[in-house]
Amino acid sequence: MAVVGIDLGCLNSKIGVARRKGIDIITNETSNRATPSLISFGVKQRAIGEPAKTQEISNFKNTVGSLKRLLGRSASDPDITEVEKKFLTAALVDVNGSVGVKVNLAGESQQFSATQLVGMYLGKLRDTAAAELKIPVSDVVIAVPAWYTDIQRRALLDAAAIASLNPLRIINETTAVALGYGITKSDLPEPDSPRHVMFIDVGHSNMTATIVAFAKNQLHVKSSASDRHLGGRDIDYALVQHFAAEFKTKYKIDVLSNPKATFRLIAGCEKLKKVLSANAEANLSVESIMNDVDASSRLTREALEGLIAPLLEKVAGPIQQALADAGLSPDQIDSIELVGGSSRVPAIKHRIQAIFGGRTLSTTLNQDEAVARGATFACAMLSPVFKVREFSYHDVAPYAVKVQWEPTEEEPESELIVFPKGNTVPSTKILTTARNAPFDIEADYAEPDSLPGAINPWIARATIKGSPAAGENPTYKVKTRMNANGIVSFEGAYYEEIEEKEDTMEVDAKEGEAPPKKKKIVRKKDVPVVTGYGSLDATVLNSLREQEASMHAADKLVKDTEDRKNALEEYVYDMRSKLDDRYASYTQAEEKEKLLSMLSAAEDWLYSEEGEDATKSAYTQQLDKLKAVGDPIAFRYTEHSELPRAASALRDALNQFYTQATSGEERYSHIAEKDLTSVVEKVATTQKWLDDAMAKQAEKPKSVAPVVTTAEIQKKREELVYFCTPIMTKPKPKPAPTENPPPPTSNPPPAPADDGTPNASGTGTPAEPPNMDVD
Numbered sequence: 001m002a003v004v005g006i007d008l009g010c011l012n013s014k015i016g017v018a019r020r021k022g023i024d025i026i027t028n029e030t031s032n033r034a035t036p037s038l039i040s041f042g043v044k045q046r047a048i049g050e051p052a053k054t055q056e057i058s059n060f061k062n063t064v065g066s067l068k069r070l071l072g073r074s075a076s077d078p079d080i081t082e083v084e085k086k087f088l089t090a091a092l093v094d095v096n097g098s099v100g101v102k103v104n105l106a107g108e109s110q111q112f113s114a115t116q117l118v119g120m121y122l123g124k125l126r127d128t129a130a131a132e133l134k135i136p137v138s139d140v141v142i143a144v145p146a147w148y149t150d151i152q153r154r155a156l157l158d159a160a161a162i163a164s165l166n167p168l169r170i171i172n173e174t175t176a177v178a179l180g181y182g183i184t185k186s187d188l189p190e191p192d193s194p195r196h197v198m199f200i201d202v203g204h205s206n207m208t209a210t211i212v213a214f215a216k217n218q219l220h221v222k223s224s225a226s227d228r229h230l231g232g233r234d235i236d237y238a239l240v241q242h243f244a245a246e247f248k249t250k251y252k253i254d255v256l257s258n259p260k261a262t263f264r265l266i267a268g269c270e271k272l273k274k275v276l277s278a279n280a281e282a283n284l285s286v287e288s289i290m291n292d293v294d295a296s297s298r299l300t301r302e303a304l305e306g307l308i309a310p311l312l313e314k315v316a317g318p319i320q321q322a323l324a325d326a327g328l329s330p331d332q333i334d335s336i337e338l339v340g341g342s343s344r345v346p347a348i349k350h351r352i353q354a355i356f357g358g359r360t361l362s363t364t365l366n367q368d369e370a371v372a373r374g375a376t377f378a379c380a381m382l383s384p385v386f387k388v389r390e391f392s393y394h395d396v397a398p399y400a401v402k403v404q405w406e407p408t409e410e411e412p413e414s415e416l417i418v419f420p421k422g423n424t425v426p427s428t429k430i431l432t433t434a435r436n437a438p439f440d441i442e443a444d445y446a447e448p449d450s451l452p453g454a455i456n457p458w459i460a461r462a463t464i465k466g467s468p469a470a471g472e473n474p475t476y477k478v479k480t481r482m483n484a485n486g487i488v489s490f491e492g493a494y495y496e497e498i499e500e501k502e503d504t505m506e507v508d509a510k511e512g513e514a515p516p517k518k519k520k521i522v523r524k525k526d527v528p529v530v531t532g533y534g535s536l537d538a539t540v541l542n543s544l545r546e547q548e549a550s551m552h553a554a555d556k557l558v559k560d561t562e563d564r565k566n567a568l569e570e571y572v573y574d575m576r577s578k579l580d581d582r583y584a585s586y587t588q589a590e591e592k593e594k595l596l597s598m599l600s601a602a603e604d605w606l607y608s609e610e611g612e613d614a615t616k617s618a619y620t621q622q623l624d625k626l627k628a629v630g631d632p633i634a635f636r637y638t639e640h641s642e643l644p645r646a647a648s649a650l651r652d653a654l655n656q657f658y659t660q661a662t663s664g665e666e667r668y669s670h671i672a673e674k675d676l677t678s679v680v681e682k683v684a685t686t687q688k689w690l691d692d693a694m695a696k697q698a699e700k701p702k703s704v705a706p707v708v709t710t711a712e713i714q715k716k717r718e719e720l721v722y723f724c725t726p727i728m729t730k731p732k733p734k735p736a737p738t739e740n741p742p743p744p745t746s747n748p749p750p751a752p753a754d755d756g757t758p759n760a761s762g763t764g765t766p767a768e769p770p771n772m773d774v775d
Contacts, residue, residue, distance in 0.1 A: 002135055010037060010206075015125055073152075207227045222328070232341055240255075261289050281301065397427075434474065479492050567619070598625065
């Protein structure tokens with residue numbers, strides 16, 4: 001069973017796997033530890049991750065990023081139309097009520113929802129993990145922003161299902177960081193005096209501040225607050241706007257009117273930002289940005305801080321909100337841990353330090369990989385495969401959730417906050433109401449203005465059918481739960497049937513005495529409940545899963561076809577060059593002429609209209625034809641190189657066994673003469689075979705098939721070893737016991753203590769070794 005944690009990032013994603021040696025962040029097909037969160041739709045197939053990054057500029061209209069920012073959002077959401085659209089080049093459209101993209105794939109215009117896009121990307125991460133672990137990957141833990149709403153979390157579960165993944169848990173990013181931090185600590189205090197740590201994550205697209213109370217073997221999230229529009233990409237955007245305006249005046253070019261030029265400027269600004277994090281000033285240089293103009297400029301760190309001043313003013317917001325929600329002051333925070341790539345920006349560090357009176361900020365965690373490591377720890381804790389140190393963690397609800405229902409005369413209040421903001425997650429509440437007819441109950445967010453963008457505050461709905469057997473105006477109880485994923489659901493409903501019975505344990509009451517006691521028996525009677533949530537319908541989900549599987553198979557076929565085409569092209573050029581070089585003396589004239597003709601024909605076919613877009617089987621057939629003629633030549637060359645080494649190894653074995661069998665050494669004196677003779681005879685027979693074969697081979701030219709092959713010589717050596725080794729390593733017989741053994745001494749030494757206590761000489765029965773299992 002694979003144990004995998006995924007940090008689903010806006011710019012890049014990381015994959016963690018649990019192994020016996022610990023948590024590893026694995027590399028992708030290009031040996032990078034971070035996989036770009038991009039999907040590019042091409043003329044033949046989809047490119048996801050690294051391949052999409054290489055097409056980002058040339059195929060920008062069909063390349064989509066910021067995947068997790070689109071998940072669970074509508075196309076009309078101002079967060080999409082006013083914010084995300086700045087960072088996207090693909091056309092955004094409405095796909096069945098949610099935001100999606102319109103792209104060209106395999107020559108056809110197609111639309112995909114954000115849920116489908118994330119499903120495609122998760123499939124890529126699944127394949128990357130499976131390739132590393134050499135086993136199928138299904139169970140995962142995925143980290144998401146703490147500000148994700150119910151609809152976004154459900155959309156992620158749907159996306160995972162499309163990718164045929166089974167999320168064991170959805171964990172908040174900063175909670176994952178806290179888990180990775182705390183589970184390795186052996187000095188945590190007792191629960192009555194917890195250690196408070198604030199984790200500040202400044203990533204590519206948002207900033208989150210989370211306060212966590214650590215105690216022995218546990219952590220409790222006290223509060224979490226975020227700014228959804230404060231991250232590295234916002235700094236890059238400010239730089240791009242600045243230099244675009246400068247270049248319009250300096251070079252008379254409008255960079256922002258040209259998407260390819262904009263991409264080049266963004267890449268230059270990203271590098272500039274990183275350099276300015278370590279230096280007081282830096283140069284920007286973008287060759288041939290547009291209209292054959294080589295653009296350059298210079299910027300100081302002070303000027304950069306002036307450009308992003310509005311962003312820097314926002315840094316304090318999440319920190320102060322988290323402190324207020326937790327009821328703590330800055331001096332009550334024991335440590336401030338920074339994670340996220342943008343936390344390296346000096347100006348952001350200075351703003352954070354100012355809030356805490358100039359205290360030193362801690363960077364003990366890997367700022368880029370801490371989320372993935374924590375998610376992997378969470379997966380390992382849920383897996384039966386790994387034994388992990390006992391450690392519990394509890395999160396908090398980011399938004400208040402209320403339930404409402406139709407009021408009655410007996411119950412005029414029709415609304416109740418069930419899970420207030422900061423409520424411990426997971427949590428279950430039982431709602432009680434008296435009804436004489438079926439009724440509906442609905443869950444919504446209590447404060448819609450606090451939600452991201454224009455997300456619908458509606459969460460779930462349930463219809464309680466009721467039961468005629470419940471009597472008149474019965475009391476129903478509805479089980480409402482916010483699970484460990486932060487998702488709200490109605491788990492069921494029931495009424496209680498109470499029966500009074502005499503206690504059979506009581507002695508029969510005598511005349512004039514008190515009657516026997518009665519006891520109440522309470523039985524829970526479930527009633528039918530019909531629920532509705534923001535998840536995709538099962539039928540739709542199955543259809544999308546099948547569609548994704550079909551596209552995945554088509555992508556694989558295209559890749560395999562390209563691999564076969566490249567293999568054919570490589571064989572043509574490689575064999576042609578070797579025929580005039582290393583294979584020259586191993587090729588007959590007519591054979592060489594035939595193969596050269598076939599190579600030329602294959603090359604002409606490759607670059608013809610037919611060969612340019614042929615099937616996988618067609619490329620394989622062409623390659624097999626060439627190899628039928630070319631492989632024997634390559635075989636002769638290889639055999640000529642390897643044959644002397646194989647013959648030498650066999651001769652060494654012959655000499656070894658012959659020397660052992662004829663040496664007359666004492667260590668072989670117990671071996672029967674007939675056995676030693678059989679070894680000598682086996683050596684002689686094999687030696688003659690080798691000499692004859694090598695003599696015949698020496699008479700043959702290099703351009704014909706070898707008389708003897710390396711494989712045949714290796715087989716002869718194996719036969720020799722198999723025959724001779726058991727004879728020459730036969731153990732000596734044990735000496736017969738003497739008839740009159742010496743009598744025991746009159747004063748035998750005392751037996752060692754059997755309780756593990758050392759005796760005077762320091763010996764004794766050792767105590768049972770301690771349990772050395774490592775958590």
